Amino acid sequence: MGTSRGRRTTRPDLRRLRSALPADSAAALDSYERHLRLERGLSEHTVRAYLADVVSLLGHLHGIPAEDAEASPGAVGPGEASPGDASPGEASPADASAVAFAELDVATLRGWLATQRSAGISRTTLARRSASVRTFSAWAHRAGLLEGDPGARLVAPRAHRTLPGVLRAEQATDVLAGTASGAEQRDPLALRDHAIVELLYASGVRVGELCGLDMPNIDVPRRLLRVFGKGGKERFVPFGAPAERALDEWLTAGRPALVKASSPPAVFLGARGGRIDPRTVRRTVHESVGALPGTPDIGPHGLRHSAATHLLEGGADLRTVQELLGHATLATTQLYTHVTVERLKAIHDRTHPRS
Known part of the structure; x- marks a missing residue:
């Protein structure tokens, strides 16, 4: 079983922080949430991430002390305040x-x-949170809640663009051989986990896209997935013969053993018959990859990185990889060219007699 090789930075209890906001900030936050969900159509994960940053900012604005308790940075949705918390707009230290x-x-x-910087937050995270609050301040100005747009004058630290951790092609083969070996016992969860790892690597889809797959979205004979990416953008993604076999075994021998009358039409189900949770998929990938000595510590996104890198190393062009991965801009896809160049340099240094 793989082990966690790092710890998340502790963050304040953002549910309590949100419940303590004064009425004007609470109302602005509620309106912003509706904007993100209804007008922009962002995913649940993205909405929660945006709200977490804004709640933290508004707590700073009003001088509300951060709670000592840990909480998920996404636990800031409406109606999620802990028992005993004040409702938004009620008397609080901020008033x-x-x-x-x-x-x-x-x-x-x-x-x-x-x-944030004093708390040891990385430059990459600071850059992301800066972009988040700039988006919020621009919206608040357009909505007439702020006289100006303070975020337009904010200079954020540049993120360090680090090379993503990826598996070598032979490591990916060994990881998949390991999950296939586990599936030979025909245990439903083992069949599911093998199909998940195969499909993530074969298609390069995001973990949220995989969890959101419904039965009508998958065409096994034609080896095509119909996925909905960021912003609800639809695309079709092909996958190979090994993933087809793993998927067929899951659908014919594994899924029927877990499905219940109340089960959704999801392709992948949890042990209790509900739609599989992204955390379960992440744990599955970490354990599958971690079982092979010498592999980097990666999750589903690492398999996505690996798929893109191996496609480029195999001769695929950037535009094709961009389309397969659902990247909005080619600049994001170009990051993988740096990975392949670094690999070429490493191989040259290791093997050339005059390196």
């Missing part, structure tokens, strides 16, 4: 500060980023 939401300015944004 006494008399700081209005309309007073949000660039100095507040810079101060918030400074506290």
Whole structure:
């Protein structure tokens, strides 16, 4: 079984922080959430990530002390406050500060980023959170909640673009051989896990796209997946013969053993018959890859990185890989060219007599 090789940075209890916001900030946050969900149609994961950053910023604006308890950064949805918390707009320490939401300015944004930096947050995360609050301030200005757009004047730290961890082609083969060996006992969960790892590597789809697959979205004979990516964008993704075999075994021998009358039409089910959770998929991948000595610590996104890298190393062009992965811009896909160049350099240094 794979082991975790790192720990997440502790974050404040954002549910409590949201419930303590004054009425004007709580109302702005509720409106922003509706905008993200209904107007922009963002995924649940993306909405929660945006809200987590904004809740943290508004807590800083109003001087609300962060709770000591740990919480998931996504646990900030409406109606999720812990028992005993104040409802949004009720009396709280923030009300006494008399700081209005309309007073949000660039100095507040810079101060918030400074506290994040002091807490040891990485430059990459700081850059992402800066982009998140800039999006929020731009929306608040358009909605007439702020007189100006303070985020437009915010200079964020540049993220370090690190090379993604990927499996070598032979490592990917060995990992898949390991999951196939486990599936030979015909245990339903082992069949499912083998199909998941095969399909993630074969198609390069995101973990959310995989979990969202329904039976009508998959064409096994033609080896095609119909997935809905970021922003609900639809695309068709092919997969190979090994993944087809693993998927067929899961659908004919594994899934029927787990499906219940209440089960959704999801391709992949959990042990209790519900739609599989992304956390289960991540755990499956970590354990499958971690079972092979010498592999990098990767999850589903690492398999996506590996698939893209191996496609490029096999001669696929960038535009094709961009389409397969569902990247909005070619610049994102170009990151994988750096991976292949680094590999070429490493091989050259190791094998050329005059390296």
